[in-house]
Amino acid sequence: MDQPTCVFATVLPAPDPDLKEKRLVTDRRTPHVAPRARELQVTGTAELRSPADRASVRVCVSSSKESVNEATDSVSRRIDYILQCVRTHGINNEDVLVRKFLHREEDQYHMNAEVTVTFSDFTKMELVCRLLLEKLDKSVIVGLPQYFYSPECLNHLRRRVCASAVENAKQKASDMGQILGQTLGSPLLIVEEEMREVHNENNASEHGSLTPLPSIPSSTAFSRVSITFNIRDRTGKTL
Incomplete structure (x- = not known):
């Protein structure tokens, strides 16, 4: 007698007609993530030094007389000459x-005056002081020059040292690219990581001089930058 045959079947649920559409919507919303380009990150440093660009000189005038007019007139004549001298040498009024100050002690009137001149040309400063x-x-006392930095001088120094650090970083990256057989693409990120300044007061008595001569101080600026570059192959295609 033949054995009965058994048949097993599984009834699947009807497909959801919206499933395909939902799947398409989900795929469209998933962003495509491009592979990250190969990068080269380098640091560059630079150090520059700049002397002070300004100097101020004080010229003192005084007079002691028995009358106010005599004391003031004596000082005024010398001040007029000082002002004429500095203007003749191209010094602007805002730099003077x-x-x-007038005061009296017993029967004497004392007039004290001070003219402070700021120079940007140190050769011209020496000439004016000698003429006075x-x-x-x-009848006058000409003081020693006091050197200092203008804001423009320090700002220019900071920009120069930062630009030099960037150039050094770029050159370093280019050299590394040549070793690796690659060329540099465009920079992706530039960061100045450090900027510092050191103001140096030079020794006033040099070469064993018995009379100290005023020396020009200098400021040293240091910058360190970090730059990230794309690396490109020799055909110009970004890797």
């Missing part, structure tokens, strides 16, 4: 400051 001493002699 005049201060006066030659013409006015002991």
Whole structure:
């Protein structure tokens, strides 16, 4: 007698007609992530030094007389000569400051005045000081120059040292690319990681001089930058 035959079947649920559409919507919403380009990150440093670009000189004038007019007139004549001298040498009015003070002690009137001149040309400063001493002699006191930095000088120094650090970083990256057989693409990120300044006061008495001479101080700026470049193959295609 033949054995009965058994048949097993599984009834699947009807497909959801919206499933395909949902799947398409999901695929469209998933962003395509491009492979990240190969990068080269380097650091570059630079150090630059710049001397002070400004100097101020004080010229003092005084007079002691028995009358106010005599004291003030004596000082005014010398101040007028000082102002004429600095203007003749191209010094602007905003770089000249005049201060006066009159007081009395017993029967004497004392007039004290001070003219402060700011120079950007140190050769011109030496010439003006010499002329004042030659013409006015002991009737004036010409002080030693006081050197300092203008804001423009320090800003220019910071920009120069930062640009030099960037150039050094670019050259380093280019050299590394040549070793690897690649060329550099465009920079992706530039960061200045460090910027510092050191103001140096030079030694005033050099070469064993008995009379200290004023020396020009200098400022040293240091910059370190980090730059990330794309690496391209020799055909110009980004890897």
